[in-house]
Amino acid sequence: MQRISAATFQNLAEKGGGTVDLLERLCVPVPALVIGELLGVPADRYRELRDAAAAMVTFDASSKESAVRLADAVEWTAGTFTSVVRTKRDEPADDLISGWVRARDDADLLSEDELISLAFLMMLAGLENAVHLCGNIFASLLGSDDPLAVWSARRAETMEAANPLPFAIRRFAVADLTIGDRLIPEGDTVLLSLFGADSDPARGGRASLMFGRGPHYCLGAQVSDMIVDAVVPELFVRYPQVRPSVPESELEYRASWRSHGLVALPVRLTV
Numbered sequence: 001m002q003r004i005s006a007a008t009f010q011n012l013a014e015k016g017g018g019t020v021d022l023l024e025r026l027c028v029p030v031p032a033l034v035i036g037e038l039l040g041v042p043a044d045r046y047r048e049l050r051d052a053a054a055a056m057v058t059f060d061a062s063s064k065e066s067a068v069r070l071a072d073a074v075e076w077t078a079g080t081f082t083s084v085v086r087t088k089r090d091e092p093a094d095d096l097i098s099g100w101v102r103a104r105d106d107a108d109l110l111s112e113d114e115l116i117s118l119a120f121l122m123m124l125a126g127l128e129n130a131v132h133l134c135g136n137i138f139a140s141l142l143g144s145d146d147p148l149a150v151w152s153a154r155r156a157e158t159m160e161a162a163n164p165l166p167f168a169i170r171r172f173a174v175a176d177l178t179i180g181d182r183l184i185p186e187g188d189t190v191l192l193s194l195f196g197a198d199s200d201p202a203r204g205g206r207a208s209l210m211f212g213r214g215p216h217y218c219l220g221a222q223v224s225d226m227i228v229d230a231v232v233p234e235l236f237v238r239y240p241q242v243r244p245s246v247p248e249s250e251l252e253y254r255a256s257w258r259s260h261g262l263v264a265l266p267v268r269l270t271v
């Protein structure tokens with residue numbers, strides 16, 4: 001995490017002062033390289049992986065063009081992971097996909113399809129959320145006079161307010177159930193609103209559901225913490241004079257109900 005973050009900051013420094021898009025230059029490469037390395041995907045694929053993940057979460061069912069983009073992204077991602085799995089079978093390495101290949105081939109713990117979908121889910125869940133969590137945190141801190149002090153004093157609240165994931169993964173009712181006065185018939189798809197749950201006035205002292213809860217609690221919650229800690233304070237230490245190029249109210253968010261994330265985050269690194 002430290003190595004990848006330092007290399008990314010080094011690239012940013014080579015750009016010099018002036019205005020940069022912090023999302024593209026910092027919030028994308030760090031998580032993409034971290035998750036790529038964890039999985040064992042070559043670093044030169046990360047940009048394509050990122051574009052594929054973005055096409056999936058911004059899919060708009062009313063647009064034909066978006067449907068074509070989604071189909072291409074899904075095909076490309078499945079093809080990429082199929083070929084990565086083939087490579088790891090021939091040349092295992094110290095990464096997650098090699099471990100899953102062993103679990104499949106040596107112990108038959110999962111099917112070939114499950115192996116590909118696991119890699120697919122890990123990439124999508126990890127990349128999109130970590131990129132936009134960092135972006136949203138920066139968007140909220142950049143307007144402040146002393147972002148580092150705010151971050152140190154209010155890390156947990158700032159993280160929670162920057163949550164990029166409005167809804168949990170889909171659930172399906174396995175039997176009729178009633179919640180409040182609504183009947184949810186067996187077989188219906190259920191979307192659980194994490195934003196709704198966390199902003200519920202009746203929440204009381206309940207912990208945030210930002211990373212879910214129970215058996216499906218986010219597998220990457222600790223990775224996310226580490227990414228955020230390797231990136232957020234470091235920016236303000238390296239660039240104490242960093243300022244947003246546009247006011248927070250004018251920042252543009254992507255049109256997506258699946259992910260609350262910025263289109264871009266223009267900043268001036270130095271005065």
Ligand code: HEM
Nearest residue numbers: 125126129130133165168169210211212216218219220224
């Ligand atoms: C950075 C912000 C992140 C947020 C806000 C987040 C949030 C969540 C939430 C709410 C769930 C539970 C979904 C549910 O119960 O329906 C979840 C599951 C999951 N997350 Fe994350 N996540 C983040 C980052 C990551 C990262 C970095 C990875 C991988 C490296 C990851 C991998 C996963 C996986 C594989 C699951 C599915 C677990 C299961 O179904 O058993 N997430 N995440």
